[in-house]
Amino acid sequence: MPLAPVAGILTTEQPQDFSLIHRLDCSMVRWQRRPVEHEQELIRLAAPESPRLKSVVVLDALHDLLKGQLGASRAMQWLAADIQLLASHFQRVSGHTLLDISLDTISRQECPYFHIDNMDLRLVCTYLGTGTEYLDDSQADRDWLGQGENEKVCCGNQPHQAAPMDVLLMKGRTYPGPSDRAQVHRSPEPSPGQPERLRLRIDGAS
Ligand SMILES: [Fe+2]
Numbered sequence: 001m002p003l004a005p006v007a008g009i010l011t012t013e014q015p016q017d018f019s020l021i022h023r024l025d026c027s028m029v030r031w032q033r034r035p036v037e038h039e040q041e042l043i044r045l046a047a048p049e050s051p052r053l054k055s056v057v058v059l060d061a062l063h064d065l066l067k068g069q070l071g072a073s074r075a076m077q078w079l080a081a082d083i084q085l086l087a088s089h090f091q092r093v094s095g096h097t098l099l100d101i102s103l104d105t106i107s108r109q110e111c112p113y114f115h116i117d118n119m120d121l122r123l124v125c126t127y128l129g130t131g132t133e134y135l136d137d138s139q140a141d142r143d144w145l146g147q148g149e150n151e152k153v154c155c156g157n158q159p160h161q162a163a164p165m166d167v168l169l170m171k172g173r174t175y176p177g178p179s180d181r182a183q184v185h186r187s188p189e190p191s192p193g194q195p196e197r198l199r200l201r202i203d204g205a206s
Contacts, residue, residue, distance in 0.1 A: 096204030129197030131162030
C-alpha cells in the first residue's frame with residue numbers, strides 16, 4: 001500500500017519518499033533513520049569539535065568545501081559524507097541549484113514560538129541533542145501563529161519531536177500551493193543533561 005501523509009505528516013524509512021512532499025496533502029516528510037552503533041559513535045566524536053559551516057554552494061562544489069572546512073578526522077569525514085547525501089536529496093526534490101547550507105552547534109532555544117518558515121522548502125537534521133518540535137494538522141490552530149501564544153497554537157496538545165538523525169523536509173510559507181500546508185514547528189527547549197545540539201539546515205538559495 002503506498003505511503004500517505006497522516007494529518008499532513010508523512011513518516012518513512014526511505015529517503016526516496018522525500019518526493020512525496022509535493023503532494024497537496026503533505027506538509028512535511030520525516031525520514032526516520034536508525035543510526036547504527038558506529039554512526040552514533042562518530043557523531044559523539046564529531047560533537048566536541050563543534051563543527052560549523054555556513055555557505056551557499058552548488059552541489060558539485062560541496063565535496064571540496066566540506067573537505068576544506070570540516071577537516072579530515074574520521075568523524076568529520078563521516079559527517080561530510082552525510083551532509084553530501086542530504087544535500088543531494090534536497091536538490092533532487094527541491095530543484096534548487098544553489099544550496100544554502102548551515103551546520104551549527106546550538107545550546108539555546110533559537111525559535112521558542114511555533115512558526116512557519118519564510119521559504120519554499122527546508123531540510124533539517126539534528127545529529128545530536130533534542131530534535132525539532134512540530135505539530136500535525138490535528139494539533140495546530142494556525143490562526144494563533146505569530147502572536148507569541150504557543151499554548152493556543154498547539155491547543156494544549158503535546159507536540160511531536162524529531163529524534164536525533166531524523167531528517168525533516170518541511171514546506172514553508174512560499175511553497176506554491178495551499179498556504180495551510182506550511183509546516184508548524186519550533187526549536188526544542190534545552191533540557192538539563194542533554195548535549196548541545198548539532199544541527200544541519202539546508203535551504204534553496206536560487
Ligand atoms: Fe523554523
